Amino acid sequence: MIEQLTVENHALADETPILVKMQEKGAAAPFFCIHPVGGHVFCYADLAEALGEEQPFYALQAPSLECVGKSLATIEEIANLYLQEIRHVQPHGPYFLGGWSVGGVIAWQMAKQVRLEGEAVGMLALIDTNLPLKNRSSDKIEEIPLLAAFALDLCQLLGKDYREVAERFLRLDERQQYEMIFDELQFAGVLPQDRAVAERTLKDFYDIFQRNAQASRRYQLTPMEQEIVVCEASEREPAGHLGEQWADWATKVESLTIPGNHYTILKQPNVSILASHLLSALQNATVESPRSVA
Numbered sequence: 001m002i003e004q005l006t007v008e009n010h011a012l013a014d015e016t017p018i019l020v021k022m023q024e025k026g027a028a029a030p031f032f033c034i035h036p037v038g039g040h041v042f043c044y045a046d047l048a049e050a051l052g053e054e055q056p057f058y059a060l061q062a063p064s065l066e067c068v069g070k071s072l073a074t075i076e077e078i079a080n081l082y083l084q085e086i087r088h089v090q091p092h093g094p095y096f097l098g099g100w101s102v103g104g105v106i107a108w109q110m111a112k113q114v115r116l117e118g119e120a121v122g123m124l125a126l127i128d129t130n131l132p133l134k135n136r137s138s139d140k141i142e143e144i145p146l147l148a149a150f151a152l153d154l155c156q157l158l159g160k161d162y163r164e165v166a167e168r169f170l171r172l173d174e175r176q177q178y179e180m181i182f183d184e185l186q187f188a189g190v191l192p193q194d195r196a197v198a199e200r201t202l203k204d205f206y207d208i209f210q211r212n213a214q215a216s217r218r219y220q221l222t223p224m225e226q227e228i229v230v231c232e233a234s235e236r237e238p239a240g241h242l243g244e245q246w247a248d249w250a251t252k253v254e255s256l257t258i259p260g261n262h263y264t265i266l267k268q269p270n271v272s273i274l275a276s277h278l279l280s281a282l283q284n285a286t287v288e289s290p291r292s293v294a
Contacts (some may be wrong), residue, residue: 017067019085021059022048029122030056031096031282032086034103034110035218038062038153039208043100043266050268050275055282060085062208072211079109082191093119099231100266103218104129112224122285125229125278128236128262131245135221143217147174150209151181153165156263158188227252229281231274235261254281 020041031051035041039062048057072078077078086095095114099107104126111121130136133143144152155162165184171179173267182202185191191198228250231240234257243255247291256277260270 010157016085016088018060018063018082020059020061021086022059023051023053026052026054026056028055028282029096030058030086030090030095031098031123031278032058032060034082034097034099034106035059035061035212036099036101036103037149037209037212038157038205043157046268046271047266047275047278050272051279052275058086058089062212064204065207073215073223075106075215076107076113078106078212078215079113082106083110083113087136091149094122094285095119096123096285097121098123098125098127098278099129100127101129102212103127105132105216105219105221106161108221108228110223111226112222115224115226121226123229123281124226125281126226126242126246127231127274128233128242128258128265130242131249132219132221133217134219135249136245146210146213147177147181147206148206149213150206151177153209154181154185154205158190177193193255203226221249224247225251227254229254229256231256231258231265231277233257233261233265234259 003056003093022041022044033041033044033047036043041059041061044057044059048059051057062078063072063081072081093114095111097111098104107124108126108129111124114121148169152162155165165180169180170181182198186193186198191201195220221269228246230243230246230253232255236242243253247253258265258270258274258277264270265274
């Protein structure tokens with residue numbers, strides 16, 4: 001179903017097409033999580049449940065161009081828009097922010113902007129978030145073509161083994177690759193059978209993916225005087241390096257290892273372990289007033 005890749009029609013959706021109320025019960029300060037590169041937030045459904053009814057949980061999903069009326073070309077622009085959204089729920093800090101994958105990069109920039117405005121960040125959690133491309137030390141890093149990256153992300157989100165289709169996909173030209181993605185998603189029931197509606201839906205998915213991926217690839221990280229929590233998937237290659245990488249940019253890093261790979265850490269049973277660590281971090285957060293320069 002299309003609802004697998006969007007929650008705009010989710011029963012718990014808030015009044016805006018960006019801010020999604022995943023779990024509003026509980027007296028604790030709300031935890032806001034930012035979407036990954038694909039723009040969806042259905043990936044947080046299991047996490048919201050695992051955190052329990054005492055922890056309010058909101059997610060921010062990427063809006064369409066039609067929704068915002070302008071292009072969001074940079075991480076800074078995206079972060080600014082999302083801060084406007086969370087202030088509908090929580091006008092002032094301390095804010096508790098997080099994000100999976102690229103969502104962690106956006107959450108980082110949101111924390112930076114919040115601090116520059118004189119507000120505090122109680123917790124910043126990066127869930128298996130790589131450093132932005134421009135901040136990685138290796139000179140051998142190659143950018144994957146966006147359409148291939150889009151196909152790879154969708155394949156793994158749907159629980160498929162990308163290696164089974166990668167060889168065939170890479171032999172095709174770009175138009176044929178797009179058609180292959182279309183056919184696979186329609187066969188999986190992600191896209192509707194109506195061709196015109198399905199084409200518009202896939203175009204929206206890809207437009208949002210491209211926008212977020214390009215913004216992330218252009219983003220230049222700068223240091224911030226903020227303690228952060230880095231949750232790293234145990235099945236990374238090489239393992240045990242994310243916390244060390246982020247330590248060069250934050251004041252202090254609490255590094256946690258979560259069973260699973262980049263995608264399965266947000267699925268049971270692994271997500272319960274992630275939720276337990278996040279709840280401890282939320283409860284133990286020490287809120288400090290930001291300095292004049294974040």
